[in-house]
C-alpha cells in the first residue's frame with residue numbers, strides 16, 4: 001500500500017549528496033513500522049515525502065495505489081486530507097481551542113473522513129470525544145483550552161486528531177519524546193489499539209530504541225539508504 005521506487009530527494013539542486021536515496025521500500029496495509037536513525041539522517045524528510053508535503057526530486061512514491069508525486073499540488077493536498085493522519089513532534093494544536101475542537105479539525109477538510117467518523121458516532125464532536133476517551137483523556141478535560149493540558153494530555157489530543165475519520169495511513173514524528181519510558185510504552189500501545197481498530201498503517205519515528213520491540217517492523221533509515229536489507 002506504500003511503495004517507494006528509486007526515490008531521490010535533494011533540498012537544494014546543488015546539494016552534492018541527496019538527503020533521501022531509497023531504491024525500494026514496500027509497506028503493507030496495517031503494518032506498524034518503527035523508523036529510526038541518527039539525528040539529521042532524513043527521517044522527517046522521508047515522512048514529509050510520504051505525506052506528500054514534499055515531492056521527490058526523482059523516482060516514484062505510490063500510496064494506496066496512487067503515484068502521489070504525479071498529482072497536482074491541490075490533488076496532493078486533498079489526498080493527504082482524505083488518507084493521512086499526522087501526529088507532529090510539537091503536536092501543532094490550536095491552544096485556545098478545546099480538545100474536542102482540535103480533534104474535529106482533523107477531518108474538517110475531508111468529506112470522506114467526516115463520513116467515516118459518522119459511521120462510529122452520531123456527530124463529529126461525539127466521535128472526537130469517543131477517540132479522546134479511548135486515548136485516555138477523560139471527559140472533564142475534553143472541553144477546556146488545550147493550553148491548560150499537560151504535554152502527555154496534549155499528545156493524546158494530537159493522536160485523536162490524526163485518527164478521526166480512520167485515515168489509512170498514520171504518520172507519527174517522535175510524538176513521545178517528552179514522556180518518560182513507561183508513559184511512552186503505554187502511549188504507543190494506545191496508538192496500536194486505534195490503528196488496529198481502523199486497520200491503519202502506522203509509521204512511527206523515534207530515537208527511543210526501547211520502543212522498537214513493540215512494533216511489527218523496524219526500519220533503519222541509514223541501512224535503507226545504504227541499499228542493505230534494513231528491516232528486522
Ligand SMILES: Nc1ncnc2c1ncn2[C@@H]1O[C@H](COP(=O)(O)OP(=O)(O)OP(=O)(O)O)[C@@H](O)[C@H]1O
Pocket residue numbers: 011019037038039040041042043044045046
Ligand atoms: N526545510 C529544509 N531545507 C533545507 N534542508 C533541510 C530542511 N529540512 C531538513 N533539512 C536537512 O535535511 C537533512 C535531514 O533532516 P531531517 O530533519 O529529515 O533529519 P531527521 O533524521 O528527522 O533528524 P532529527 O532526528 O534530528 O529530527 C538535514 O541535513 C537537514 O539540515
